[in-house]
Amino acid sequence: MKKLTSRIDKEKLLLAVAAPLLALVAALVVTALVILATGKNPFPAFNDMLSYGSASDSQVYILNKATTYYLAGIAVAIGFRMNLFNIGVDGQYRLAAFLAAVVGGALSLPGIVQIPVIILVAMLVGAVWSAIAGILKVTRGVSEVISTIMLNAIATAIIAYLLQPERLGQLDEAGTLVSTKPLPESSWFFTLDMGPAGQLWGFIVVAVVVGVAYWFTLGRTRFGFDLRAVGQSESAAAASGANVKKMIVTSMIISGAVAGLVGMPTLLNDSHQFDNSFPLGLGFTGIAIALLGRNHPVGVALAALLWGYLERTTGHFEVIGYDKEILGVIQGVIVLCVVIAYELVRRYGLKRQQQRVGAELAAQAAKTDTEVTA
Structure with missing residues (x-):
């Protein structure tokens, strides 16, 4: 045997x-x-993808993009492991990034205090927004797919209403762009200088920590066992002593908290403010990446890198015909x-x-x- x-x-x-x-x-x-x-002819295109993707500046770009995509993939994967389809990551991270930017712009604290505050606000907003769908599911039987889609629309409307010059937004000097108050430089996240290749976002460290925590929680804790058990069979999990309703709400909260981090690389390492050009659709990209990575932390990382690579190497296809x-x-x-x-x-x-x-x-x-x- x-x-x-x-x-x-x-x-x-x-x-x-x-x-x-x-x-x-x-x-x-x-x-x-x-x-x-x-x-x-497809072969010149593939050859150009290989050569362009191997350039040092492309590698930095890919890692920066993969950091955001990885967080989105993990946020979705947490729901998938519970057999939950959290399609609301898009609204969760955008609302979280918006309110975190508002709080960050209003505070003037030392960076060592303000950066964690901004991150915690983002995670809290994402968790609360996702918890709504979880509570509706266990109390009213509302499908999380329907509720999260609706919550995406509500989040977009809230941001559009509040991101106005007379409310929480402000016009730039040219009078063409409405944004939140820029974050003070002391609250910018660190970057790694890669020379001519550009700046590598330091938030990649946080993404690695999230991945390790995801792996450890699911594979080495009782909570992770219960989560996976409920995802496989709710009746069997209940028979083993797991509180199915509590696990559903908890999983949605954790998924939303991670979703709140999705916008942080852009906010803290790049734009340092929230405006109408803030990235859209990262939640739906996270769904594809979670599927590609089979909800495994290493698989999701490889899928995020592949997505970043494809985006980088095909972005200039129009230029070469x-x-x-x-x-x-x-x-x-x-x-x-x-x-x-x-x-x-x-x-x-x-x-x-x-x-x-x-x-x-x-x-x-x-x-x-x-x-x-x-």
Whole structure:
């Protein structure tokens, strides 16, 4: 049985590697066919992606983008592990970033105090906004998909109402941009000077800490076990003593708190204010990244890097004669191929495991019969 277990573990590892490789190859083939359909050669485009993506400034750009994407992916993944679809990360991080910017602009404290205050405000706002959906689900049976979509719209309306010069916004000197009061320089998060390549956002450290905390909580704590159990089967989890309703609300709160961090790299490392140009759609990007990474902290990190790489290397396709919409095609195809590839590999792995277990049990039965006969 030990040999059988070892063999199955090796196959699981090989299948885990095979799934993303199969998806990537399939995505490249489909993308090449799409480019060919436009009457252009795909190989120069792929070659340009490799050379442009390996430049030092591109690597810094990719890491900065991946920091934000990773936080969005983890926020979504927390809900996925509970079988919850937190589609409201977009509204949670935008409202959190807006109110954190307002608080940060109104305070004048030492950076060592003000930076944590800004981050905590963002996490609190995201947690409260997400908790609304969790409470509606456990008390009224409202689907979190519907409630979070509605909360996204409400968050957008609140920001639009409050981000006015006569309220919490202010016009810039040119009179063309409305924003919150800029954060004092003392509250800017640190950056790492990478020379000609640019500035690497220091918030990448926070993203790593979040990833480690996510891994440890889910894999090494009773809370993580209960969370995963509820996600697999609510009735079985309840039978084991888990409070299902409490776990649902708690998971939504944690997911929202992490969602509150999504806008912090941009706010604390880049823009230092909230305005109408603040990034949109990061919550929906997080859904794709969580799916690509299979809700695993390392997988989500690799997916975030891939997303940043694609955004960087396809951003100038129009300049070299290719359609700029290729990025959307590649992203969509990759997500679709990953979902299909993982399902195919899962079914194949399950079939192989059943065959091996059956063969091993048959061999043991034959051996027992031989010993009895002897």
